Amino acid sequence: MSRDDKARVANIFDVARLAGVSHQTVSRVVNELPNVRPATRKRVEDAIRQLRYRPSTTARALVTRRSRTIGIITTGSPDYGPSSTLQSLTEAAREARYNVSISSMLEADPESMRGAVETLLSQNIEAMVLIAAHRTALDAMQGFELGVPLVAVDSSARPGFHSVSIDQFHGARIATEYLIGLGHRDIVHLAGPEHSMDAAERLRGWRHALSQAGLVARDPFVGDWSPQSGHRFGQEAADAPSFTAVFSSNDQMALGAMFAFAERGIRVPDDVSIVGFDDIPESAYFSPPLTTVHQDFAALGSDIMATVLELLADGEVEPEPVPHTAPTLVARLSAAPPSTPLR
Template structure:
């Protein structure tokens, strides 16, 4: 049984595109029943294209497995429709999730992402990475590098295109989109206090990370505001393995009833250490994490944590940059959103 020719128009007209003859914008226009200019407008996300027309054009593109040639577009328009993404090599779930949100948002607006990774955080390495992106013709830049040293270096490096940083509330020239890390940490600490806990340990992230610093400040501020004496924070490195070893040592002489972990992976390691010590979570020890990684709801017990909407962060960052690229600059810097406490089953009233 023979099916319809996949490269013929839905109305049965149009020439056959043979093997070795790649499809073109003309073929897309003919199958969709529109002009080449209309196809071009759909590709470039022109606002005055009806939903029906866009649907027909995209269906034709899928039928022909045709994608626009980005180099040809750049030559024709003197634009690359690309945005650079600079990410620290020493990243964990949060920065990588933010990068995914940026990539998705850029594609939805008709832009491609060109990424580069910084091996270190000194000024020379950052400048080299920025130069590599700019040489590829990116029209704007998103930077995700939460380490304090990278932050300081970026303040001194000239960036020749519109740029924005993610996760720093005090990015270069205030150009940032971020979560209020302190507010998220305060919400986690407040939740444990409201349950009745008074001795709350904070398992902090690495000292060089701005996120870790802000979360620690949020914990200390909330404890102070509630007239409670904070315990000295214990420094981790974002990994479950290190948190497990820390937990094994700290739980031998337990002088706390709850733990606020600066990320979910360290919370997982601490839950493991508690189980090894014969302690039940949350009956004997309450634990709250931060990030709401996809696996958090599958912990034993499911983890109470602080959720950051990285897709929304990416949409806001790309929205600001695209507005600036296309001549309607958004002045909403800095833009800070508050994370959300997700209550599950890993914390309860103290025994």
């Protein structure tokens, strides 16, 4: 095969390998989406020129004759993470000149999911996105024949789905490692609900970081994402014999725990350090300001939309999880080196 023949059959993954980026980044550049650094964009454009890559014009022509609408199904309560994901995806779709049609439900039972799917398909959507808070949503979707591409916002990266997410495991690991780096050796975890995939990944990251440091993971306290459950944890945990730090699976539960500690005369971070997760806008104004894990929902929305556009251009791509966006730690004043064990 000649060099020109090779160039003509280059696909999006060839471009990604040559440019040293993910295929979602290539799709973002091709579709002129935001949130790509100028140097990265140039590297991708150089790779496109070198490989003579061209997106499928046939697929693009078919798309222009359709609705330019994507359907979005959200499940579970309107917590900060899913709500922010929906907002960022809606904005990314608008940037790509797509409309969105949204179906939201608290329970992801098969009957409700089927109704939502049928309603969205009746609107001639081009693709569907599932923002899945619970495993049951993925279970319900697995048996449907949609006829359009499906992208799941799923931190568990279950096989059989094109899944996009922020790396919850990594976020929990760096939060726990930060506390370990401060000198804490007994770190309690205030976990999210057992049915939540994000909570499961954060629990796994906490356990992994402790294990790598040779530390023991005591049984976590399971909350429900609310400040009330964090408050209950704080009241119970105040009687624990030796812990010096708490990693909370979200900021709202951390707020409840901090309030309970204050009621018991336990000072943060003098007596106990706390690290949260999500970096909600209010976290910088807690007393003290909360050290937490920041999730880039704008980048997540762009990644989801880039994956949708890629699938519309190359519909025969096999379902697979895609690389996670990495969260970052925001160090504030709620975590410090331990003084004496909490008693």
